[in-house]
Amino acid sequence: MTELKPVNQTSAVKATPTLPDAQIVTDVKHWTDRLFSFRVSRPASLRFRSGEFVMIGLMGDPDPKTGKQKPLLRAYSIASPAWDEELEFYSIKVQDGPLTSRLQHIKPGDQIILRPKPVGTLVHDALLPGKRLWFFATGTGLAPFASLIREPQTYEDYDQIILTHTCRDVAELEYGRKLVEDVRNDALLAELMGEGFADKLVYYPTTTREQSPRMGRVTDLLKDGTLFRDLGIEGMSAKDDRAMVCGSIGLNKDLKDILESFGLREGANSDPAEYVVEKAFVG
Numbered sequence: 001m002t003e004l005k006p007v008n009q010t011s012a013v014k015a016t017p018t019l020p021d022a023q024i025v026t027d028v029k030h031w032t033d034r035l036f037s038f039r040v041s042r043p044a045s046l047r048f049r050s051g052e053f054v055m056i057g058l059m060g061d062p063d064p065k066t067g068k069q070k071p072l073l074r075a076y077s078i079a080s081p082a083w084d085e086e087l088e089f090y091s092i093k094v095q096d097g098p099l100t101s102r103l104q105h106i107k108p109g110d111q112i113i114l115r116p117k118p119v120g121t122l123v124h125d126a127l128l129p130g131k132r133l134w135f136f137a138t139g140t141g142l143a144p145f146a147s148l149i150r151e152p153q154t155y156e157d158y159d160q161i162i163l164t165h166t167c168r169d170v171a172e173l174e175y176g177r178k179l180v181e182d183v184r185n186d187a188l189l190a191e192l193m194g195e196g197f198a199d200k201l202v203y204y205p206t207t208t209r210e211q212s213p214r215m216g217r218v219t220d221l222l223k224d225g226t227l228f229r230d231l232g233i234e235g236m237s238a239k240d241d242r243a244m245v246c247g248s249i250g251l252n253k254d255l256k257d258i259l260e261s262f263g264l265r266e267g268a269n270s271d272p273a274e275y276v277v278e279k280a281f282v283g
């Protein structure tokens with residue numbers, strides 16, 4: 001059992017709780033003043049499907065009256081694939097956010113709490129077999145797809161995988177851009193899937209505020225046909241196309257309407273269909 005100390009613990013705190021769910025931070029990278037990624041040790045017993053999320057967090061501050069501390073937990077998509085020996089997360093920094101105002105200061109060697117109960121709908125099991133798989137992400141909604149584009153089953157099951165990622169500014173795309181580059185040069189995946197596997201992965205980044213080669217909301221680019229024209233694709237069909245969506249509540253709703261206009265139906269673990277959706281955050 002590992003001892004879990006709260007971040008910024010003051011000398012006034014007497015009792016240091018000991019929790020079974022503590023994991024050690026092994027690496028932290030800051031991408032912008034609003035985004036960072038980090039890796040932690042993986043509990044030996046943790047099994048998950050690429051694309052799922054878990055609850056992670058830190059010990060809350062001691063209650064001023066009782067001195068007692070409770071874990072402060074939030075849902076996080078696991079950004080690493082199921083085969084990885086560590087776990088990776090891709091996180092927002094909300095300056096007054098109860099968790100991320102503190103989580104953004106973690107360093108290698110620190111501990112976080114990880115509840116080992118993975119769940120989620122952005123998994124291969126929730127989709128019926130198809131030919132082309134679309135990943136639609138905005139902001140940190142990229143995280144489950146960071147897992148799935150490193151998952152061999154993605155390339156086994158589909159002829160083409162299209163990852164769209166929309167952010168306000170170019171710097172916010174960098175984690176995803178670098179990841180796609182690394183996947184394309186991944187010797188292990190090439191050995192497993194054959195040299196041509198990387199040709200299946202199409203990366204389509206867009207920005208909504210800062211000038212970049214592709215501007216606009218993915219929903220607008222789908223509605224006016226720009227996305228299809230850029231990729232040389234005629235459109236979507238319930239027969240061949242499958243989609244996973246991870247963004248704000250508004251984006252998810254708009255994309256649901258668009259996907260359903262092409263005849264795709266929403267699936268679930270218990271009832272696989274043509275597309276699945278998950279919130280990237282609440283609010």
Ligand SMILES: Cc1cc2nc3c(=O)[nH]c(=O)nc-3n(C[C@H](O)[C@H](O)[C@H](O)COP(=O)(O)OP(=O)(O)OC[C@H]3O[C@@H](n4cnc5c(N)ncnc54)[C@H](O)[C@@H]3O)c2cc1C
Binds near residue numbers: 090092139
């Ligand atoms: C299923 C699920 C998976 C999630 N996976 C991730 C993930 O992989 N990475 C991640 O950073 N967050 C993820 N979140 C959001 C996460 O649970 C927290 O909300 C986030 O870490 C901020 O926590 P907080 O306590 O600092 O602020 P909160 O009190 O939780 O949030 C404060 C406000 O910040 C905004 N906000 C919160 N999270 C985000 C975000 N990710 N992007 C943009 N604005 C946000 C919202 O407006 C929210 O009302 C996920 C949420 C859900 C429901």
